[in-house]
Amino acid sequence: MLLNRYLPHKTLFWKDWKTSLPVFVPFFLFVTFATTFYLQIEIIGGRGFIGPWPGFVYFENRLHANDPWMGGAMFLLAVALAAVPLGQERERETLGLLLSMPYSRQDILFSKVVVGLMQILITLVLNALLMSLLTWTNPEINYVFGLPEIWGWAGHSFLVLTFIFCFTVLIATVSGTTWGNYILALIFLWFPVGFFMLLYMNFRIWIDIPMEQFDDPIPLLRLTIEALFSLAYLKTIPLWLIAFNDLIIHQAAAGIGGRLVVPYLYGLLAFLSLGLYALAQFLFARNPLEKDGE
DSSP states (O other), rough: TTTTGGGOOOOOOOOHHHHHHHHHHHHHHHIIIIIIIHHOOOOOGGTTTOOOOOSSSTTGGGGTTTTTHHHHHHHHHHHHHHHHHHHHHHTTOOOHHHHHHTTTTHHHHHHHHHHHHHHHHHHHHHHHHHHHHHHTTOSSSSOOOOOOOEEEEEEHHHHHHHHHHHHHHHHHHHHSSSSHHHHHHHHHHHHHHHHHHHHHHHHHHTTTSOOOGGGGGHHHHHHHHHHHHHGGGGGOHHHHSSSSGOHHHHHHHTTTOOOTTHHHHHHHHHHHHHHHHHHHHHHHHOOOOSSSOO
């Protein structure tokens, strides 16, 4: 009985699970096939043209999966996992119906958060198991990563995506429709990164890039887009596994006190996620937007 107090209501849980399936299925398939399977196929298939197997030091840039767009897609789908459930409740005007039942606003939001985080966790754990199985069944390949890196990726990605998910839930508690939740979350999540990269690219234009290149804006635009998505590397399977020691967060941590700082950064990320969820519960309890457009 004591455990039931910390679990969502079964009816709410399964309703939210079905509501989020249109987003969960693409998220699961993308992580599984576009990263784990595709990466493994490229690694195994690439042995034929790189000669003696030296590891991935000279091979990683050839991998299609080693792309910031992979992390960008995980980011967008994680936002959708949080934006859809609350948005659907308001668009279908079912939130008021649920509140007329023996469910509180806290129960409703808690169920949606548990479902979303479970879907993220299931996806990452199953992919970590799959990658572990693939490395175990291919002993002839001299992988430069092992089980610690694989499961480290799962834990790292879960923390990052949990923060993104909880932030989007916070936005959804004060927004209206599904698209409103999605767009507002993207704006607030990307504004600090976008503003910083805007300043960075302006400095780069005036300092590093010769004036004669201004006549061709396409390369500059491509550089800008790549820079904006560079932080997405923190959420990709390939970079976490292949370039484990070159991750941005580890480079930054090395400059402010060594790699022991990294666990504290992850702890801060977990603490911020809990704070965002608590704030979302506070705002949701005081924001009775039960219908679309109010």
